Amino acid sequence: MTDLSSLGWGRCDAVQSGTVLGRVARIDRGRLTVLTADGERRVVPGAALHATDGTGPAVGDWVTVRGELAVELLPRKSAFVRTVAGRRSAAQVVAANLDLVLVVDALTGEARMRRIERYLAVAWSSGATPVVVLTKADLCADVAAAVEAVREDALGVDVLPVSSVTGEGLAEVRALLGPGRTAAMVGPSGVGKSSLVNALAGRTVAGTREIRDDGRGRHTTTARELHLLPGGGLLVDTPGMRELALHDDADGVEAAYADVAELAAGCRFRDCGHRGEPGCAVAAAIDDGRLDPARFTAWRKLQAETHRQLLRIDARARAEERARLRSFHRGLRERPNRLR
Numbered sequence: 001m002t003d004l005s006s007l008g009w010g011r012c013d014a015v016q017s018g019t020v021l022g023r024v025a026r027i028d029r030g031r032l033t034v035l036t037a038d039g040e041r042r043v044v045p046g047a048a049l050h051a052t053d054g055t056g057p058a059v060g061d062w063v064t065v066r067g068e069l070a071v072e073l074l075p076r077k078s079a080f081v082r083t084v085a086g087r088r089s090a091a092q093v094v095a096a097n098l099d100l101v102l103v104v105d106a107l108t109g110e111a112r113m114r115r116i117e118r119y120l121a122v123a124w125s126s127g128a129t130p131v132v133v134l135t136k137a138d139l140c141a142d143v144a145a146a147v148e149a150v151r152e153d154a155l156g157v158d159v160l161p162v163s164s165v166t167g168e169g170l171a172e173v174r175a176l177l178g179p180g181r182t183a184a185m186v187g188p189s190g191v192g193k194s195s196l197v198n199a200l201a202g203r204t205v206a207g208t209r210e211i212r213d214d215g216r217g218r219h220t221t222t223a224r225e226l227h228l229l230p231g232g233g234l235l236v237d238t239p240g241m242r243e244l245a246l247h248d249d250a251d252g253v254e255a256a257y258a259d260v261a262e263l264a265a266g267c268r269f270r271d272c273g274h275r276g277e278p279g280c281a282v283a284a285a286i287d288d289g290r291l292d293p294a295r296f297t298a299w300r301k302l303q304a305e306t307h308r309q310l311l312r313i314d315a316r317a318r319a320e321e322r323a324r325l326r327s328f329h330r331g332l333r334e335r336p337n338r339l340r
């Protein structure tokens with residue numbers, strides 16, 4: 001029998017008799033693998049298993065289970081949400097009930113900052129605490145300088161260099177993941193997320209790009225999974241994301257660019273567009289080198305993106321309302337006596 005707090009449980013919601021609490025560790029082919037006090041169970045999601053925001057169960061969610069059925073999804077305390085590309089731009093919960101979001105990027109290659117900022121914006125709106133983890137330190141000639149550059153922009157966020165090959169920095173990441181603490185790793189494909197889970201777990205729990213020892217050949221992460229680490233932490237490995245579109249993340253953008261937002265608050269005009277208006281504090285900061293113009297441009301771009309998303313969500317809601325009214329009126333025409 002496991003203590004539920006070791007699975008990250010820290011609440012006192014009453015559970016109906018006959019049901020048990022479980023935490024979703026894996027979802028595959030419509031079935032959930034949940035961790036309960038009595039071990040792992042495979043269950044099917046019941047008809048009512050969706051969150052108040054309409055999304056389905058996600059890894060990290062708490063559910064109540066009766067027999068082989070997950071009957072209820074408990075409210076989330078935090079969630080990392082991404083927008084699925086496509087016309088409907090639906091929200092997808094990557095992982096739920098997180099204490100930390102590890103934004104993972106590699107110290108190889110250049111120009112990682114704009115990408116990190118985008119992940120940080122979504123991480124800030126998740127409700128969990130973001131941390132930046134920079135992998136492949138063994139392949140970087142000047143780790144200190146690279147880390148410093150990221151620290152300057154990732155305001156209020158810890159930035160930790162690690163190497164899954166030499167083990168450098170792993171202790172610092174482990175220290176963040178105390179017993180019952182849940183973290184999810186997010187970041188682009190190939191930055192070494194699976195290698196990092198394996199290094200932290202001390203054994204192969206996640207597939208990496210190498211040939212796996214079970215001989216199943218090349219493999220990159222295809223499913224999310226909640227792993228229990230030896231030190232008692234819980235870590236969600238997520239497949240690399242080709243693109244991370246913003247959703248309802250305006251607050252997250254403001255948090256990730258708190259310095260720019262603060263400058264903008266000092267402009268003479270409240271609705272300053274920072275396009276050469278007199279008394280623009282943003283332009284002044286760019287002029288005297290306090291603000292990197294690329295960071296300013298990135299802020300604008302992410303702001304515009306969240307704004308477009310909101311308009312799209314709005315437009316969709318209006319279209320759905322129109323369609324509902326149309327079908328109601330059609331119903332009246334076809335069966336005019338219905339209201340009598």
Ligand SMILES: Nc1nc2c(ncn2[C@@H]2O[C@H](COP(=O)(O)OP(=O)(O)OP(=O)(O)O)[C@@H](O)[C@H]2O)c(=O)[nH]1
Pocket residue numbers: 135136137138139162163164165166188189190191192193194195196207208209210220221222238239240241
């Ligand atoms: N030198 C070095 N190579 C690393 C390190 N971490 C990962 N790699 C290599 O980078 C490649 C990608 O690593 P993965 O762990 O599969 O990356 P991932 O982020 O999980 O990728 P996806 O599963 O596609 O999301 C592999 O060839 C790893 O061996 C590291 O710390 N140092």
Ligand SMILES: [Zn+2]
Pocket residue numbers: 264267268272273274275277279280281282283
């Ligand atoms: Zn301005």
